[in-house]
Amino acid sequence: MNEEISRIFAAELHNNHLNNIGMYLTKEKKAEIFAKHGQSATDTGSSEGQIALFTFRINHLSQHLKKNHKDFATEKSLVKLVGKRKRLLDYLKNTEIERYRAIIAELGIRK
Helix, strand or coil, rough: HHHHHHHHHHHHHHHHHHHHHCCCHHHHHHHHHHHHHHCCCCCCCHHHHHHHHHHHHHHHHHHHHHHCCCHHHHCCCCCHHHHHHHHHHHHHHCCHHHHHHHHHHHHHHCC
């Protein structure tokens, strides 16, 4: 009985630790994002899917930086992600304006 309780407690600590160190983006979550915004769950190359993934990561890092305002490494990676997303949005805007407008409205990125 005592071993079972300690095993459950250890598993719970392990799960909490994984959540705290960045296990926010699992394979399943990534596939869900691509399925919702791309052509399919395995279509990782579509601009819409990549923009949606970058937006998810940007939102998560923004929340992290609100709590940890001195985390400058995360701040730098956030700026890089925003730049990548901006380049993809510019590409989509120049090639297919309707898809650009649809993804902007769907994700609520711009005003």
